[in-house]
Amino acid sequence: MSSICTAPYRLLMEELGCGGTVSELVSCHGINYKNEKTHKMLDIHKREKNIGLQLFGEDKEAMAKAAITAQERNPKFIDINMGCPVRKVVSKGGGSALLKDPTVLGDFFSTIKKAIEVPLTIKIRTGWDSDSINAPEVAHIAKEEGVEFVAIHGRTRTQAYKGKADWELLEDVAKEGILPMIGNGDLHTAATTRNRMNNTNCDALMLGRGPLRNPFIFLESYLKEDDDIFFSPQDHLEVIERFKTYMEEYTDRERTILITLRKNIVWMAAGYPGVAQFRNAMFTTPDLDGTMEVACEFFHNLGNMPKRIDHSKDFMAGGHG
Ligand SMILES: Cc1cc2nc3c(=O)[nH]c(=O)nc-3n(C[C@H](O)[C@H](O)[C@H](O)COP(=O)(O)O)c2cc1C
Structure with missing residues (x-):
């Protein structure tokens, strides 16, 4: 997550039970222009175990070149941001704008894939808008080109962060088993996450905002409902x-x-x-x-005060994926 998932935060989350993390989105052009700030975003802590570096950009050659540079930092995988709804990114053809024309994606993926040895993965939304839901189509193309997994945020680009993540659709796509899939969206509490984990067709779940307010959400998700463990x-x-x-x-x-x-x-x-x-x-x-x-x-x-987060109110309804 942009301005959040730097190495210290990712390491902390891994230590608190998260099975893997992804960096904030990093501009392929910033990497290629050797921008110092951008290169800092590629830092990985030596104790991080399962980390992917996420790149964004619209140009396959620039993405491939940046992916080679990013790979030198020894990430476990390179991820392409295809979910960012932010105008500054989308107007240049990056982020979720990549979902608009799936016909160019095969070439886009294969150019980047050929450039690197570590696995290539993608993070998408369900589609550009409700009339163009194409997550399954994009997943099929990705599979053809050897992409390792797809993470899907269950909203369209036009939805941005409004409404609810469409878990019915996510589960349907996961059931198709096109390629390993990570479901994402609105898993804000340990109970919701545990419930989804026990009933999902997805291979893994991804949490964005939940851990910001509850850093113990991963550990709590693995507890049974009647386990008497409390993080004070x-x-x-x-x-x-x-x-x-x-x-x-x-x-x-x-x-x-x-x-x-x-x-x-x-x-x-x-x-x-x-x-x-x-x-x-x-x-x-x-x-x-x-x-x-x-x-x-x-x-x-606060002593041993329990936490009571009001989940009925919006929290961070805006971001880069
Ligand atoms: C502040 C903020 C920054 C984000 N930055 C990124 C990003 O850099 N890359 C990305 O793939 N998704 C990014 N996202 C999207 C999240 O990864 C996730 O898809 C979205 O928040 C829905 O999941 P959640 O309901 O668990 O938060 C960001 C979200 C927020 C709120």
């Missing part, structure tokens, strides 16, 4: 401190560390009482040490 505010604090360590290993730019921790900590505080006030305090504290003190005090004072 103190457990959250431990995760936050670990995240800070990983951020400090990743960059020496204090401002980046501050901005990243601040937003993630506030997301993690969702569902606890006093979160609005806490948010204000976090965003008005100018330095990292002060911000960590505010966070420590907040989580510490």
